[in-house]
Amino acid sequence: MSTSRFLSKLKWLIVLLAVIGLGAWWYISRNNKPPAATITVKRGTIVQEVSVTGKTKPVKAADLGFDRSGKVVSVAVEVGDRVNAGDPLVSLDASDLTAQLASARANVDAQKARLEELEAGARPEDIQIAKTDVAKAESDLNNAYSNVPNTISDAYNKADDAVRKQLDAMFTNDEYQPTLVFQTSLSQSKLDAENYRAAATASLNAWKAEIASFQGLQPGVASQPTWDTALSQAIQHLNDVSRLLTKVMDAVVDNIALAAATADSYRAAITLARTNVNTAINTVSSLQQSINTQKVLLQRAKDALALKQAGATPESIAAAQAAVRQAQATAESIVSQINKMTLRSPISGLVTRQDAKRGQVVGVNSVLVSVISDANMEIEANVPEVDIGKVALGNPVDIVLDAFPNETLTGKVASIDPAETIVDGVVNYKVKVAFDKADARIKSGLTANLSIRTLEKNNVLLIPSYAITEKNGKTYVLIPEDKNKNKEVEITLGIRGKDGNVEVLSGVQEGQRVINIGLKTK
Known part of the structure; x- marks a missing residue:
C-alpha cells in the first residue's frame, strides 16, 4: 500500500517538473530569438531588358510579276535555285514589240535624215525642180482659164434656148x-410666171452684153480676175x-382648161x-472648182x-530636232x-x-516568282505597348x-514601326533586329527569343526585389534597429x-542592411 502511494506521488512530481521545464524553455526561447536574415545594400551595375519572341526573315525579299499580260516563252529558274541580281527568271513573248521597235528605229533614221537635209540647205537640183513645179502649176491654171469663154458661151446658149425657145409657146409678147x-386656178401662179419671165429676159440681155465685153480679152494673169467675175x-x-x-412648171400644174396633150408638151x-x-450650172461650177484647185x-x-531658196529657218530646224x-x-x-x-x-x-509554265498566258500583276536574300537575315518581333517606350534604335539584343x-x-x-499593329486585340509595335554577324545557318522563319537591353546603369544602389514590400502604392524595406x-x-x-x-534611388545608403523578408504586402 505504501509502495503504490509512493509511485503515484513520483508520477505527479515528474509531470510537474516537466511543465516547469517547458515553461522555462519557452521563456528563455522568447527572449533569446535568433536575429533575422539581412541583405546589404551595395553598388553595382543593373541592366533593364525587354523579352519578346520573333521570327527570322530575309532583309530583302521580292514577289515578282508582269505589269502586262502575255504568253510565257521561257522559264529560267526553279524553286531552290540561287540567283544573282539581274538574272532573268521568266520571259514573255515580245515579238509584237520587237516589230514595233524596228519601225520606231526606222522612223528615228528618217527624222534624222530630214534634220540633216534642213541643216544642209536645198541643193541646186532641188531648187530647179521646185521652179519646174511652179511653171507646171501656172500652165495648168492658164489651161483652166482658157476654157472659160467657151464654157460661158455654151451656158448662155442653153439658158437662151430654155427661155426663148422651150417656153416660147407658153407666152405672148415675150x-x-x-x-x-x-x-x-391661183392668180399668183400666173403672176409669178410672167414676172420671172420678164426678169429672165433682162438677165439674158445683161449676160449677152457681159459676154460681148470679154471679146478680145487676152489670156494671162491680168485677165484672171475678169474671168473669175464672169x-x-x-x-x-x-x-x-x-x-x-x-x-412656169407651177403654173402649168395649176392650169385651167388646158388640153392634156398641150399641158404634157x-x-x-x-x-x-x-x-x-x-447641166450648164454644173459645168460652170466644176470649172470654178478646177480653177480654185489650180x-x-x-x-x-x-x-x-x-522655202528652198530661203533655206531652213531656225524654227524649222528646231521642229525637226524635236521630231x-x-x-x-x-x-x-x-x-x-x-x-x-x-x-x-x-x-x-x-x-x-x-x-x-512555258506556253501559259499570265495576267497582270500575278505573282509568279518570289526571291529572298539568304545572305542577310533579320528578326521581326512585336513589342507590347507597355514596353515599347523602353526600346530605342541601336539597343543591343x-x-x-x-x-x-x-x-x-x-x-x-534596326527599326521600330511608328504605327501600331493589333495582335489578338492587343496593341503592339513591330520591331526589326539586325544580326551583328551574318550566319549561313540562319534561314527564314526560325523562332528567335530576344532579350533587348534597353538600359544599363553603373555604380547604382542595388537590392533584391524580394527584400521589398509594397503598401498603398509605395515601396518599403525593413531595417533592423535592435x-x-x-x-x-x-x-x-x-x-x-x-x-x-x-535600383534604389533614395531611402537607404550603401552598406546599410535590410531585412530579407521575401514578402510582398498588398
Whole structure:
C-alpha cells in the first residue's frame, strides 16, 4: 500500500517538473530569438531588358510579276535555285514589240535624215525642180482659164434656148410684157410666171452684153480676175433662168382648161429646159472648182520654191530636232516595254516560288516568282505597348534561336514601326533586329527569343526585389534597429534588372542592411 502511494506521488512530481521545464524553455526561447536574415545594400551595375519572341526573315525579299499580260516563252529558274541580281527568271513573248521597235528605229533614221537635209540647205537640183513645179502649176491654171469663154458661151446658149425657145409657146409678147397663154386656178401662179419671165429676159440681155465685153480679152494673169467675175455672173444668170422654169412648171400644174396633150408638151419642154440649165450650172461650177484647185496648187509650188531658196529657218530646224527626239523617245519606250517582258531578280538570293509554265498566258500583276536574300537575315518581333517606350534604335539584343538553343547570338534594334499593329486585340509595335554577324545557318522563319537591353546603369544602389514590400502604392524595406525591433523605411525605386535586382534611388545608403523578408504586402 505504501509502495503504490509512493509511485503515484513520483508520477505527479515528474509531470510537474516537466511543465516547469517547458515553461522555462519557452521563456528563455522568447527572449533569446535568433536575429533575422539581412541583405546589404551595395553598388553595382543593373541592366533593364525587354523579352519578346520573333521570327527570322530575309532583309530583302521580292514577289515578282508582269505589269502586262502575255504568253510565257521561257522559264529560267526553279524553286531552290540561287540567283544573282539581274538574272532573268521568266520571259514573255515580245515579238509584237520587237516589230514595233524596228519601225520606231526606222522612223528615228528618217527624222534624222530630214534634220540633216534642213541643216544642209536645198541643193541646186532641188531648187530647179521646185521652179519646174511652179511653171507646171501656172500652165495648168492658164489651161483652166482658157476654157472659160467657151464654157460661158455654151451656158448662155442653153439658158437662151430654155427661155426663148422651150417656153416660147407658153407666152405672148415675150420680150416686153410676157403673158401666159393659159389661165391658172391661183392668180399668183400666173403672176409669178410672167414676172420671172420678164426678169429672165433682162438677165439674158445683161449676160449677152457681159459676154460681148470679154471679146478680145487676152489670156494671162491680168485677165484672171475678169474671168473669175464672169464665171460668178454666169452662175447668177443661170439661177435666174432656173427659178423661171420652176415658176412656169407651177403654173402649168395649176392650169385651167388646158388640153392634156398641150399641158404634157409644156411639161416636157420645161423638163428639157431644166436639164440643159442644170447641166450648164454644173459645168460652170466644176470649172470654178478646177480653177480654185489650180490656184492652191500654184501657191503651194511657189511656197515650196521660196522655202528652198530661203533655206531652213531656225524654227524649222528646231521642229525637226524635236521630231528626232520624239522618235527616239518612242523607240526607247518600246525598248523599256521589251525589257519588262522579262522578269529579272532585283536581289541576289534563293528562289522560293516559281509558278510560271512555258506556253501559259499570265495576267497582270500575278505573282509568279518570289526571291529572298539568304545572305542577310533579320528578326521581326512585336513589342507590347507597355514596353515599347523602353526600346530605342541601336539597343543591343541577345538572341537565342530555337534551332540553336545552346548559342547566344547578338544584334541591334534596326527599326521600330511608328504605327501600331493589333495582335489578338492587343496593341503592339513591330520591331526589326539586325544580326551583328551574318550566319549561313540562319534561314527564314526560325523562332528567335530576344532579350533587348534597353538600359544599363553603373555604380547604382542595388537590392533584391524580394527584400521589398509594397503598401498603398509605395515601396518599403525593413531595417533592423535592435535585437527585437525592425524599422519600416520608404524607398524610391529606379529600373528593374534582368537578374532580379532593383535600383534604389533614395531611402537607404550603401552598406546599410535590410531585412530579407521575401514578402510582398498588398
